[in-house]
Amino acid sequence: MNEKKLNFNSKVIHGGQNPDKAYGAVMPPIYQTSTYAQNTPGDHLGYAYSRSGNPTRSALENSLASIENGNYGMAFGSGMAAIDAILKLLSPGDEVVSTSDLYGGSYRLFKKVFENYGIVFQFIEMEDVDNIEKYISNKTKLLWVETPTNPMMSIIDIKGVVAISKKHNILLAVDNTFASPYLQQPLDLGADIVMHSATKYLSGHSDVVLGALIVNDKELADKLYFIQNASGAICGPMDSFLALRGIKTLHVRMQRHCENGEKIANYLNAHSKIEKVYWPGFVAHPNHQIAKEQMSGFGGMISFVPKGSSYKDAIKIVESLKLFTLAESLGGVESLVGHPASMTHASIPKEEREKVGVVDSLIRLSVGIEDIDDLISDLEQALN
Ligand SMILES: *Cc1c(COP(=O)(O)O)cnc(C)c1O
Numbered sequence: 001m002n003e004k005k006l007n008f009n010s011k012v013i014h015g016g017q018n019p020d021k022a023y024g025a026v027m028p029p030i031y032q033t034s035t036y037a038q039n040t041p042g043d044h045l046g047y048a049y050s051r052s053g054n055p056t057r058s059a060l061e062n063s064l065a066s067i068e069n070g071n072y073g074m075a076f077g078s079g080m081a082a083i084d085a086i087l088k089l090l091s092p093g094d095e096v097v098s099t100s101d102l103y104g105g106s107y108r109l110f111k112k113v114f115e116n117y118g119i120v121f122q123f124i125e126m127e128d129v130d131n132i133e134k135y136i137s138n139k140t141k142l143l144w145v146e147t148p149t150n151p152m153m154s155i156i157d158i159k160g161v162v163a164i165s166k167k168h169n170i171l172l173a174v175d176n177t178f179a180s181p182y183l184q185q186p187l188d189l190g191a192d193i194v195m196h197s198a199t200k201y202l203s204g205h206s207d208v209v210l211g212a213l214i215v216n217d218k219e220l221a222d223k224l225y226f227i228q229n230a231s232g233a234i235c236g237p238m239d240s241f242l243a244l245r246g247i248k249t250l251h252v253r254m255q256r257h258c259e260n261g262e263k264i265a266n267y268l269n270a271h272s273k274i275e276k277v278y279w280p281g282f283v284a285h286p287n288h289q290i291a292k293e294q295m296s297g298f299g300g301m302i303s304f305v306p307k308g309s310s311y312k313d314a315i316k317i318v319e320s321l322k323l324f325t326l327a328e329s330l331g332g333v334e335s336l337v338g339h340p341a342s343m344t345h346a347s348i349p350k351e352e353r354e355k356v357g358v359v360d361s362l363i364r365l366s367v368g369i370e371d372i373d374d375l376i377s378d379l380e381q382a383l384n
Contacts, residue, residue: 016062079197082211092118200331257300
């Protein structure tokens with residue numbers, strides 16, 4: 001079977017997967033072991049120590065590579081650990097140009113940890129790709145792109161950024177957590193590194209924290225593997241198994257996330273109590289055309305601002321929702337609601353936050369795969 005030829009809906013199930021060699025188990029066993037017997041020193045069956053490699057993690061890593069159309073996948077203990085590994089490719093004095101509207105934890109890692117090691121970060125508006133080049137110097141070594149952005153759902157033209165990264169020979173990493181490979185495949189568009197918080201859509205059941213990197217280039221893969229093994233922020237076999245199991249239904253879950261997302265975006269947009277809805281599927285969304293070109297659907301992430309509302313009103317709405325659980329995170333089968341200003345984006349200073357539109361009354365939905373009528377009734381009662 002030439003698995004590179006498989007379509008996405010088959011890759012999520014079969015990509016990089018073979019029945020286990022010992023007993024033909026269809027799902028890879030959870031190899032809950034730290035070490036492996038050797039015949040003579042160095043003579044083993046491919047695994048020596050579970051930080052360096054574990055068969056259950058390998059099965060997941062092969063799946064990750066397959067679904068992102070990459071050659072190499074690496075799994076980490078969290079999305080942040082995966083980002084941390086990318087930043088360790090850099091040296092003091094190097095510069096990073098990043099999307100300004102990004103996951104709060106990424107901002108925190110950049111500003112509060114890696115700035116102390118002499119890496120310089122610039123957070124810029126990337127919706128207009130022509131805006132990027134003026135921030136690039138000969139010290140710029142990494143472009144960091146998150147699209148759709150969190151929580152404003154702006155879309156960045158990946159191909160446009162690829163052109164800049166190639167021209168200046170700078171690595172381009174894309175945080176593909178929000179879209180998932182079902183909707184968007186950045187390596188095919190020319191990005192160098194795809195990063196995932198597999199905690200979200202890939203695993204999809206809110207039961208595991210896990211991160212992933214996927215690349216095509218062998219030299220880059222070797223460097224990242226070296227960091228993964230040297231720093232050791234790996235995920236365990238049980239979590240690898242759960243993520244792999246989640247990936248097998250990614251396509252059917254995403255299809256429903258998109259359907260429900262579209263209905264809820266339209267419902268909110270037509271609602272008299274809503275001021276603004278952010279969702280890339282609207283024809284009126286400023287980057288709708290790019291979204292249509294680089295994504296195969298618009299997903300289930302939606303942000304909105306209720307009319308004339310304050311911090312307190314927004315809190316009241318999120319507390320009144322019953323089927324939407326008030327919680328951090330996203331991408332699970334269950335619908336979640338969040339208040340970015342006090343939750344995911346609390347680590348970003350208020351002025352920085354408001355510059356990109358994360359006002360105090362902004363509410364973010366991760367639309368799950370429940371019955372759409374039940375979800376809309378829940379929103380209706382909370383808004384009333
Ligand atoms: C959650 C998230 C992360 C961080 O991943 P963890 O698995 O929580 O460490 C990074 N980027 C985005 C877009 C996220 O949503």
